[in-house]
Amino acid sequence: MQILRKARIQVGLVTILLASVWGTYVTSAAQAEEIKPTVYAEWKDPSSGSTYYNWSGSDGEKYTNKVIVSTNDGKWAQLNDKFARISTDYSKLSSYPELSIDFSNASAVDLFDYINPLYLDTTAQAAVRGLNYDISPDGKWGLYRTSNFGAEMSANGKSVYSTKLHSYFLKNMATGEIQEWISSLRSVTVYWLADSKLLVAQYSPEAKQKEISTYDPATGETKQLVLGTLYVYSDKEQKLLFTKNEPWRIPWVYDLKTGRSSLATKTEQENLYAWIDPRPTTKAPDNLDMKTLPVIDLPIHRLYEHEVMTSQGSELVPFTFVKDGEKYIPLHSLVSKFSLSIGLREGNMYDYQYKLTGASDQTVILDRNNSYMFQFRLYVTPEVLEKVGLEDVTVRTDMKGVIK
Structure with missing residues (x-):
């Protein structure tokens, strides 16, 4: 009986040992398979001939995503670790591919601006935060698709709920004027003909x-x-x-x-x-060493499409737009230049109120009737700005965009 029990114990130990060895082998093999990088070409710059790739794999410490680039002379480099991905929607006629931020390496400004597209402008040698238009075949119009987050009152008027709006903007490329064309709770499919x-x-x-x-x-x-x-x-x-x-x-x-x-x-x-598939078919070499690959420190700049003009001076703003016949100007862009101040919000996201104070203490209470909340930013009309002391407020739209 003792012999049989001993034999069973030995068999059990051998089974455990074999399972342990096999488990170690399988785990190592799986890990090796996991850390094997994947690389594919996404976009070829028509001006320089450089090809941009998405790279995913282990950098020796953690699994990560990077953007790498090859030039015509066979040199390789990687964008700095703030950028995790490059993508191009080939169904659009947009000029630029978009970049995604690695949130683990993002600044507070990057996180706040995540809704706004970030695109690669190789002419400016920068990542640009701005509207990336889908241009019409005749070049006269630009279409911009985005999301907005708002609030609505319940049918019984007792509670407020958040909403996601699908917003579609059209830009007249000759005049620079931008209008909100569609704002809908339902997604809209749009193509240029x-x-x-x-x-x-x-x-x-x-x-x-x-x-x-x-x-x-x-x-x-x-x-x-x-x-x-x-x-x-x-x-x-x-x-x-x-x-x-x-x-x-x-x-x-x-x-x-x-x-x-x-x-x-x-x-x-x-x-x-x-x-x-319209993406480049070129392949990256298997022996790329990400630890020694040169890093391109790509700066992030902002595109300013319009300029707000007043008797007290002017200020570049990312963009203004027309909605329901009213011109809306981003308020935050003007605060420092014109010594404005915005109080804390009172009320909820639907019935909000903000106290806007001018340089000479003129005040206006902003609400749904005289302002517009777009992507968590307040937009106001020229008339509101004039009530807090700015004079002769107009917007210059027929200008070439400024990147800085």
């Missing part, structure tokens, strides 16, 4: 169903194409695949050139869904 009109797919409150239409920014005219849900738009084919607002969801094709709809064949669907 070849004739520089916008293809718009959204819920229509009037029709009480989904609608596909075109919008002409030059005239403000909207034209309904079909009532239905957009699935895909092909710029090459000048056709869109959609389903009517019916339970059986049969796919249809709308031809923008003829203005006619027809049932979609299998071949048509395959052609419309066909996609060729």
Whole structure:
């Protein structure tokens, strides 16, 4: 009996030992697999020919993401560790790829500005915080998509709840004027068409169903194409695949050139869904040593598109915009220049009040009726600024953007 018990104990120990050895082997192999970096090319600078890559892997201490770059002469470097990723939406006609911040290496300003896009401007040799426009084919209009966070009052008027708004801005590239075109709780799908009109797919409150239409920014005219849900738009084919607002969801094709709809064949669907990856196909070498790779200390600057003019002086601001016929100016950008002060908020996010005081102690109470909260920043009209002592307030929009 003792022999049998001893044998069982020995077998058990051997089993534990084998499991331990196997576990160690598997863990080491898994770790080796985990730390093997992944690298893929994302964007090639048409001016310099440099190619930018996204790199993910271990730097010897922790798993991290980096942006690396290769030049035409075969040299490699990495952006400083503030930048974690580079990305390009090839469905847009934007000029610049966007950069993502590594929040573990971000400053307080970076964290506060995270909503605003950060794009790579290789001409300015900087990462630029500013609106990155999707330019129309004729170059006359810029479309900017973003999110805004607001507040609404409940139906019974007893509580306030937060909301996420989908905001779409249009810039007249000749005059520099920017207007908030759409602000909606529902996401809107928008594409530039070849004739520089916008293809718009959204819920229509009037029709009480989904609608596909075109919008002409030059005239403000909207034209309904079909009532239905957009699935895909092909710029090459000048056709869109959609389903009517019916339970059986049969796919249809709308031809923008003829203005006619027809049932979609299998071949048509395959052609419309066909996609060729436009990213560079170049590969990074396997032996890149991130510890010794030179670092490009890319500075972060801000784009100023407009200038606020007054009798007391002028100040560059990131941008102003028109909403419901009112011109809105970012208040925070003017505080230091014109010795303004903003009191603490009173009330909730919906029924907010801020006391704005001018250099000579003139005061205005800001609320929903005379100001606008956009992306957690207060925007005010020229009339409000004049009430706190600024004189002859106007906005210069027809200017080349300033990066600094």
